[in-house]
Amino acid sequence: MSIDLPTPLAPLNIGTRGSPLALAQAHETRERLAKAFNLPFEAFTIVVIKTTGDKVLDRPLKEIGGKGLFTREIEEDLTAGRIDIAVHSMKDMPTLQPEGLILDTYLPREDVRDAFVSPRANGLEDLAAGTVVGTSSLRRKAQLKLRRPDLEVVEFRGNLQTRLQKLDNGVAEATFLAMAGLNRLSLDEVPKTPIETGVMLPAVAQGAIGIERRMDDRRTADMLAAIHDGPTGQRLAAERAFLATLDGSCETPIAGLAELEGETIYLRGEVLRPDGSEAIDDQMRCAVEDGAEAGQEMATKLLAQAGPAFFDWR
Numbered sequence: 001m002s003i004d005l006p007t008p009l010a011p012l013n014i015g016t017r018g019s020p021l022a023l024a025q026a027h028e029t030r031e032r033l034a035k036a037f038n039l040p041f042e043a044f045t046i047v048v049i050k051t052t053g054d055k056v057l058d059r060p061l062k063e064i065g066g067k068g069l070f071t072r073e074i075e076e077d078l079t080a081g082r083i084d085i086a087v088h089s090m091k092d093m094p095t096l097q098p099e100g101l102i103l104d105t106y107l108p109r110e111d112v113r114d115a116f117v118s119p120r121a122n123g124l125e126d127l128a129a130g131t132v133v134g135t136s137s138l139r140r141k142a143q144l145k146l147r148r149p150d151l152e153v154v155e156f157r158g159n160l161q162t163r164l165q166k167l168d169n170g171v172a173e174a175t176f177l178a179m180a181g182l183n184r185l186s187l188d189e190v191p192k193t194p195i196e197t198g199v200m201l202p203a204v205a206q207g208a209i210g211i212e213r214r215m216d217d218r219r220t221a222d223m224l225a226a227i228h229d230g231p232t233g234q235r236l237a238a239e240r241a242f243l244a245t246l247d248g249s250c251e252t253p254i255a256g257l258a259e260l261e262g263e264t265i266y267l268r269g270e271v272l273r274p275d276g277s278e279a280i281d282d283q284m285r286c287a288v289e290d291g292a293e294a295g296q297e298m299a300t301k302l303l304a305q306a307g308p309a310f311f312d313w314r
């Protein structure tokens, strides 16, 4: 692939949320761009945007309005040209973008696993019946209840730092956090145990950073091509097709992971009842270029296997 080396005539504005993790991801994007084009960091301005999801902290996310919550304002600024790219955790992104925007640049993926985080316990097996675990993730709650129906789950909102504070304060005995977030923030001192993906399948796109841009902005597209990670793109094509076909909203506990084995994709997926009373999973292998079809096929199979009653909480 040949890439023109566009010199920014105006600085490229990078939009991001203001949480520590979001800022770390925006800084990583800026560093990769600066390095790829041998430009000073200052050629890229980081613009912090406050979203509805950041403002409303006292209510469960699903009450305020689900997924677009952390992205709407950012995408409005992108469309209006106030920023040129937006950096996102792909796990939080809907499978469809607003008209005129495209999200097809990915940075190399971090650790995809969830971590069991507790100042006092090393794993679920250490927790006595009735112990309180905090999580606001429907997927993690369902996966936890599937394995340990005897544990209590409490809603755990706020950014990483807030959640860790709640553990210290004894609001809950343990929580789950993405290894990716802990690693990106270099939170090495957090007492964590990684959970293998065979035990707890991660969220679709967990650990991946995506960069969104205006579809008609050629200059930005050329710049982003220089930092795109192809293998992450192949994996996310499979996972996001799986999610899109399942019509994953934040009401549906869904897990999915694609891994590369040479020229083959190994795809696993799982859907759960929110109360963890039942889970259905599947796995398949396909050629790397067929990931999206495989994701769609696996979702269709799971939907048929589950039957309408499985999803009737929606």
Ligand SMILES: NCc1[nH]cc(CCC(=O)O)c1CC(=O)O
Pocket (backbone or CB within 6 Å): 089, 090, 091, 092, 176, 177, 178, 179, 180, 181, 205, 206, 207, 208, 209
């Ligand atoms: N929903 C919040 C969110 N979005 C992305 C990450 C972590 C980083 C990632 O998975 O890329 C987190 C926090 C968490 O799940 O612990």
